[in-house]
Amino acid sequence: MKILVTGTAGFIGFHLTKKLLQRGAEVVGLDNINDYYDVNLKYARLEELGIKKEEIEDNKIVVSKTYPKHRFIKVDLADSKNIDELFKKEEFDAVCNLAAQAGVRYSIENPHAYIQSNIVGFLNILEACRHNNVKNLCFASSSSVYGLNKSQPFKTSDHTDHPVSLYAATKKSDEMMAHTYAHLYGICATGLRFFTVYGPWGRPDMAPMLFADAILNNREIKVFNHGNMSRDFTYIDDIVDGIIKVIDNPAKSDSNFDAKNPNSSLSSASYKIYNIGNNAPVNLMDFIQTLEKSIGKEAKKNFMPMQAGDVESTYADTTELIKTFDYKPNTKLSDGIEKFVNWYKNFYKYK
Numbered sequence: 433m434k435i436l437v438t439g440t441a442g443f444i445g446f447h448l449t450k451k452l453l454q455r456g457a458e459v460v461g462l463d464n465i466n467d468y469y470d471v472n473l474k475y476a477r478l479e480e481l482g483i484k485k486e487e488i489e490d491n492k493i494v495v496s497k498t499y500p501k502h503r504f505i506k507v508d509l510a511d512s513k514n515i516d517e518l519f520k521k522e523e524f525d526a527v528c529n530l531a532a533q534a535g536v537r538y539s540i541e542n543p544h545a546y547i548q549s550n551i552v553g554f555l556n557i558l559e560a561c562r563h564n565n566v567k568n569l570c571f572a573s574s575s576s577v578y579g580l581n582k583s584q585p586f587k588t589s590d591h592t593d594h595p596v597s598l599y600a601a602t603k604k605s606d607e608m609m610a611h612t613y614a615h616l617y618g619i620c621a622t623g624l625r626f627f628t629v630y631g632p633w634g635r636p637d638m639a640p641m642l643f644a645d646a647i648l649n650n651r652e653i654k655v656f657n658h659g660n661m662s663r664d665f666t667y668i669d670d671i672v673d674g675i676i677k678v679i680d681n682p683a684k685s686d687s688n689f690d691a692k693n694p695n696s697s698l699s700s701a702s703y704k705i706y707n708i709g710n711n712a713p714v715n716l717m718d719f720i721q722t723l724e725k726s727i728g729k730e731a732k733k734n735f736m737p738m739q740a741g742d743v744e745s746t747y748a749d750t751t752e753l754i755k756t757f758d759y760k761p762n763t764k765l766s767d768g769i770e771k772f773v774n775w776y777k778n779f780y781k782y783k
Contacts, residue, residue, distance in 0.1 A: 434458040436524045439531030441465055441474040443635050447672050449481060458501040460522055463531065464508040469636045477633055478504065509553025519560040526568035526679055529557050535637055536576060539599035540740060550602035558613045568682040570675065573607055573623040575746045576600035585749035588697040588705045607705060614703035620682035627709030627748045631668030631768060632775030643723055644776050647731045657738040661716040662745040664709040667768035670761035674708045677757040709748025710761045722765055726773040
């Protein structure tokens with residue numbers, strides 16, 4: 433199977449690409465390597481996949497030095513011409529679209545970046561799939577789509593019509609666009625609503641790395657909503673296992689869909705949405721305590737009010753993923769944090 437993974441220099445994309453290559457798939461990785469966060473981390477991930485920084489040029493295929501079945505191309509999703517040419521040349525069997533402009537808070541500062549990447553870019557992927565007969569599409573959504581919904585755990589049958597950030601609104605839009613293409617053109621589209629992914633090679637703008645950096649450098653950590661928050665922290669290996677199950681089993685239409693009484697988790701199109709999380713939310717203060725224990729140092733805490741665009745808690749109902757794929761994350765928070773801290777200290781050269 434030849435698979436396109438977009439966002440392959442990103443956190444989840446890197447881990448997914450590595451796992452797919454290890455199981456023998458042919459993978460073309462795509463990323464624009466933008467500077468939303470430290471590009472050196474992105475280049476380091478690519479080097480782990482056998483792609484040297486000095487070989488990378490815009491719109492040029494680079495062959496991995498480590499994995500013979502891995503090639504990489506630097507291109508922006510919003511570049512419809514080069515995206516379409518890539519699809520025509522490669523004839524992919526499947527596409528996993530993880531590339532996006534990430535970050536809830538940054539969407540308040542730079543909304544245009546989200547429209548270009550998450551809306552225009554995703555449309556280009558859908559169009560390329562349509563015109564190049566790619567029927568198997570998996571794409572990243574987000575738990576952020578639940579917005580103002582207070583009913584927990586979050587179920588895929590819940591309404592998601594009240595987003596509280598533009599980032600969430602673009603992810604909701606992606607789901608609707610994918611459903612349309614599944615209905616009109618028979619693309620088998622599966623969206624995954626990720627819940628707070630953490631682990632080695634993570635994103636510097638997310639809590640684990642922000643907290644680890646502050647603790648190790650004797651700075652305060654910002655504890656929003658005065659610590660009254662919880663997240664469904666999910667270890668990266670568990671997330672990747674779920675993504676691969678979805679890639680291996682393209683979405684199908686659901687005969688239980690009733691057009692007169694529609695359930696938002698079902699469809700007559702070959703389309704499906706899953707929550708992918710740990711199904712076990714952790715209080716923010718408990719998370720911080722686990723991190724402190726692993727690092728061996730107490731954090732200096734600055735308790736602050738809730739930030740705009742944020743939500744108090746996330747909690748995934750993963751019943752559908754369990755029922756369909758027998759999927760259940762099994763990494764304990766303490767074990768996952770230990771692996772993350774060991775990687776962090778090694779990568780950033782802390783003794």
